[in-house]
Amino acid sequence: MASFKFSIHLLTFLCFSLIAGSTANPRRSFELGVYSIKNGLIDACNSGNYQIINIVFTVSLGNAQTPEINVIDYCTSTGVDGCTKFSQEIKSCQALGIKIMLSIGGGVGKYNLNNFTEATNFSTYLWNNFLGGQSNSRPLNDVVFDGVDITNERSSWDNWSKLGEELRKLYEKQRKKFYLSAAPQCSSLDSSSHSIPQPGIFDYISVQFFGNNLVCQYLNGRLEGFWKFWNSWKMFNADKVFVKLLAGPMAEDMGYIRPDVFRTEVLPELQQSSKFGGVILWSEDLDRGYSSEINPKACGSVEAASESANEVAEFPMGNNYAGQRGFRSCRGSCVL
């Protein structure tokens, strides 16, 4: 119990001590998302750390009546138990208010969109099988995803933007809000307009600031490139711009920003922009406490703090935070 109390104090102290220093510019709330689930969707949702979960899929279409889906490292629709359990888990997470996005593209999968016709056809397929449409071969039955994330690591966005545009048309006829996001590489701003998503289509973009993006990622402790590119990306025509970051160290020079550095040197500055939507982490498997340390509930908004001693505030306890899971509430006096 002692360590649990301590961790709340520590978490709020770290974040609110920053707020105290910047009262002129209140810190904006933001969302935290993650890609790819390896260790259990329910655990990820119950950790309270994520507001968005991007499930990475490959879909094999073809002549087979039932398309095969493969949720990387998690389930395949044709596997022993299929993805039945997964469908239930998705619904439980959505019941907690977490957006579950279908993420397609990326470095995996063998499909490409060869032309606009194919993009349009694929939008119908996704709509009917995973979103608001109907089909008698829905791989996850009645699961309705909250939207689609398009991660494109190939050179041209044109046909992927077309896919987005067609999905947008299908979304617009609905009463339920469906989301559309695109995940470009931070360095692609340097090239042509074909190398970035088409502006004005996506609800949000998640700009990848790691990997092979030396001009714009955190490099040798320096943030110059990061800020230069953030300042351009934040002007992108989308409702919100997220930063997509590594949740754990990979090889050197991959752009990993330690959570303490992110929280103290980067996040407060990002929060100055009304376009900042949040952070999307790659990936759940690498996330050994990163999301707990930068969690929006504690670091995000002044409203998350209960300043009066009687008000109860909820603080997320990440699955790696002092061994506690889920949300815990505490009274205002616990805010330093």
Ligand SMILES: *[C@@H]1O[C@H](CO)[C@@H](O)[C@H](O)[C@H]1NC(C)=O
């Ligand atoms: C689009 O690409 C597919 C697959 O390569 C091809 O079968 C189809 O004929 C193409 N359609 C057009 C209109 O080019």
Ligand SMILES: *[C@@H]1O[C@H](CO)[C@@H](O)[C@H](O)[C@H]1NC(C)=O
């Ligand atoms: C996208 O579609 C256009 C035509 O609709 C085609 O010319 C182009 O090659 C396609 N791009 C890719 C990367 O397949």
Ligand SMILES: *[C@@H]1O[C@H](CO)[C@@H](O)[C@H](O)[C@H]1NC(C)=O
């Ligand atoms: C269109 O999508 C269906 C699946 O919905 C697929 O079976 C078919 O091959 C696709 N056709 C083209 C031209 O891409």
